[in-house]
Amino acid sequence: MRRKGTVAMTNNEETRTARLYSAKAPEKADSDRFVAFLRRKYGEGVELEWVEDRTMRNGFRLEVGTHVYDWSEKGLFKQFDAYLNKLRRTETASQPVIPLIAEALKDWTPAALAEETGEVISVADGIAMVSGLENAAYGEILLFESDIRGMVLELDRSRIGCILFGDGDLVVQGSTVRRTGKTAGMPVGEKFIGRVIDALGNPLDGKGGIPHAEYRPIESPAPSIIDRQSVNEPLETGILTIDSMFPIGKGQRELIIGDRQTGKTAIAVDAILNQKGKNVVCIYVAVGQKVSSVLQLVDDLAARGAMEYTVVVNSGASDSAALQYIAPYAGCTLGEYFMNKGRDVLIVYDDLSKHAVAYRTLSLLLERSPGREAYPGDVFYLHSRLLERAAHLSDARGGGSMTALPIVETQAGDVSAYIPTNIISITDGQIFLENSLFFSGQRPAVNVGLSVSRVGSAAQTKALKSAVGTLRLDLSQYREMEVFTQFSNDLDESTQKKLTYGKGLMYLLRQQRNEPLSQFEQTVLLTAALGRVMTDIPFDKIEAFKKGFLAYIEEKNPELHDLVKADTALTAELKDKIVALAQSCKASAELR
16 A cells, blocks of 8 residues: 655656765766766656765765665665674574674675655654655554654655654654665564563563564465365363353454453463463463553463463553554464464453554544544454454465454443444454353353354364253253342242252352363263252352362272263263262262
């Protein structure tokens, strides 16, 4: 996408002036060479004008409109510095600096390339308005003085709107800005695993620089339909409620939605912890979070060995809106690097509500027209082009996958607000966390009625699928019956049994943080519960029964692990055996 502007130096009928800055006037032979070069490059209608500049004792500077050829000492040094940085990003990055410079000097030749420059019109709130740069492209990185970088986000006929990635106080009105010809990108590589980085790929954990394998643009097209395959492999979260009723498959996009402080991040962290030893790279993207919260999360992951396969991308609440805007795309770019190498990736965006607010801030500062809830009209595209990049690649593309767990915060449980409805329509299902369930002690506080996985049992093991049975239907009936009977004290025996059974299932689904369950443990617990083993166990002792039953199996019947296979459905005989074991455990534990 390029901005329309005047055609530079190509119309023979138009006379343009090229200015040559140097300490001394050029000799006639040199002047003739300059004129010949200009006419080859820009046509016949170009006149050369010499301007004395005593600061350029060696070299010269040639300006043709917005194009600049800088062969001064400063300009040549900048070229060499860029060439040296390019060398250091290759395999020679581990060499000492001095030998590397000596090697670079042997092969380096100054390039006679035009550098297109513009001028800063105004700068405020992390937004710079720039004139000139008529060929700048949307998403291109611009270089300001003091080495501040920015990205083109608004194209107009008379100016360019640019978001700044550094200290905006160092950019002043009237300063020079240059095109780089590059789109925004970030370094990627295996060495990023286990590190905490910012939205630009810089380390934040104080462990030194991170060697990288390559640079990738933060914006890239989503895999095509041909490059994908169906979502059919489970990505187990270790959370009984989710894995049993709302299974998540590799390559799926499952939204976690709910009010503030209802356990959204806890679900995502438990899913990360459950990937230990499963060769899954996890990426946690924190957008607009408090630094203390992110530090606590990193400490928790490190204490449980999860940082060995996790990358944390942090753009905190104190960062600029520009950095918060690009953070999810940076994390996704890192995930794509591993996905394209055939690896499985789990990426968490915490949260996209704050991401949308950051984009709204930038859009209003760029004077774009506000729409519903003051968000710009393209806010849907903001998240669709991010989440569509999650996929399960075809075998021809290596078979890698990237599973996305976006998090969205609601206000008073309103899922019909603008951003929640947008992301619900993009994702493959949602896990809705309800306030009333959370405050009643149900953790995780998943609303069975409003939650859904559109992939469903296709992303579930056969053993767990056969163990789930009528669990969701039973819970739905219990919730409905509970509403109708809460004002009645006179209940018949059948209704009381159904309420007791349903409430027992709710207690079964309660699960402490950082205690994921394996697929085997989930299967035997569900089989026992749906076999009506727990109907006469007091609710406050169900948690003890769960732990005791699992320990009982390990002690008395370890061979059950070999019988309950993930790729084989449970037979009626095996279900009866599990129920009998549960009854035996209940009798021995005296839980009645």
